[in-house]
Amino acid sequence: MEDLIPVTLWIAGRGYRIRIRKEDEAAVRLAVKIADERVNELRNSFAGKDDQDFIAMCLLMYATDQVTEANALNPVQKELVGNMTAKIDKLIGEG
Known part of the structure; x- marks a missing residue:
């Protein structure tokens, strides 16, 4: 069984x-941040909505992105990828 850690x-x-x-x-925390x-x-x-509405709208936007931008x-x-590119650019610049 995989070793799992608890996070909030x-x-x-x-x-x-x-x-x-x-x-x-790190990837999960980045996904949560986004x-x-x-x-x-x-x-x-959108004023006048509650957090559940916003979370549902966010989920719908994410799911739509997955369907419409499959590739x-x-x-x-x-x-x-942006973070990795920045690190590579920095390392190349130091060389």
Whole structure:
């Protein structure tokens, strides 16, 4: 059985306790950060809704992205690639 670690992740001010593989923690936390930012963007754009509405809208946007951009990178992958590219550029610049 895989070794799982417990983590608490916060989306829209609410904590969710889950168990994940240690090597997945950075990617999961990045995904949560992106989701929480998207929820906050929705909250600022649409007044009068509650957090459950914003989370549902965020989920629908994510699912739509997966269907319409099947061959494209998702937001988490884009950010990871961007971070790796920045690190590579920095290392090349130091050489």
